[in-house]
Amino acid sequence: MSEIAIGVLALQGDFEEHIQMLARLGVATREVRKPEELRGLDGLIIPGGESTSMGLVAECWGLVEPLRAWVHAGRPAWGTCAGLILLADRAVGQKRGGQPLIGGLDVTVNRNYFGRQTDSFETMLSAPALGAEPIPAVFIRAPAIVELGADVEPLASLVGKTGEPIYVAVRQGAILATAFHPELTDDDRWHRYFLSMVGEVGD
Numbered sequence: 001m002s003e004i005a006i007g008v009l010a011l012q013g014d015f016e017e018h019i020q021m022l023a024r025l026g027v028a029t030r031e032v033r034k035p036e037e038l039r040g041l042d043g044l045i046i047p048g049g050e051s052t053s054m055g056l057v058a059e060c061w062g063l064v065e066p067l068r069a070w071v072h073a074g075r076p077a078w079g080t081c082a083g084l085i086l087l088a089d090r091a092v093g094q095k096r097g098g099q100p101l102i103g104g105l106d107v108t109v110n111r112n113y114f115g116r117q118t119d120s121f122e123t124m125l126s127a128p129a130l131g132a133e134p135i136p137a138v139f140i141r142a143p144a145i146v147e148l149g150a151d152v153e154p155l156a157s158l159v160g161k162t163g164e165p166i167y168v169a170v171r172q173g174a175i176l177a178t179a180f181h182p183e184l185t186d187d188d189r190w191h192r193y194f195l196s197m198v199g200e201v202g203d
């Protein structure tokens with residue numbers, strides 16, 4: 001694999017698991033906590049965790065604007081779970097007063113669509129862009145995308161509580177977003193998909 005470096009936002013949440021998965025794929029990573037640590041990266045992962053805390057810490061550390069600039073410049077970014085929430089242009093079910101969003105992804109996300117901590121589950125998803133084999137997905141207090149903008153490509157969906165379609169993996173240009181946690185499974189296809197978006201086919 002040629003030299004690429006992927007940044008993993010390391011303010012809070014399960015950034016370590018993403019780093020381990022990328023290490024397994026032979027990809028160099030950098031933990032990002034300061035604006036200058038974004039410099040020179042080829043892609044950025046915003047992990048799962050708690051989007052309100054992550055947003056507040058990002059605000060405290062002066063990272064919200066640099067992250068917005070990164071994403072809005074069309075550089076590859078992947079948000080998983082809380083990361084998806086932060087990348088969404090619109091969120092419902094937010095805490096009072098809202099939370100800072102990075103935005104860039106033209107979707108409406110329902111922040112706790114799948115409920116609270118106890119409402120975590122694992123399922124097999126069909127994601128044709130990743131191959132015919134269904135892919136395991138771990139949902140933890142997971143969000144769901146309830147509205148897609150015109151330029152957003154759905155990659156995986158589920159049937160919602162009232163029979164409506166909800167989207168749990170989407171792509172818009174250089175932005176990938178998944179409502180679940182691929183870094184908590186042994187299946188590295190989402191990581192390889194993101195690397196292929198970064199310009200590196202991770203075979």
Ligand code: GLN
Pocket residue numbers: 047048049050051052080081082083085111112140141142143
């Ligand atoms: N629903 C959580 C939030 O609002 C995200 C949960 C997760 O990342 N596992 O941040």
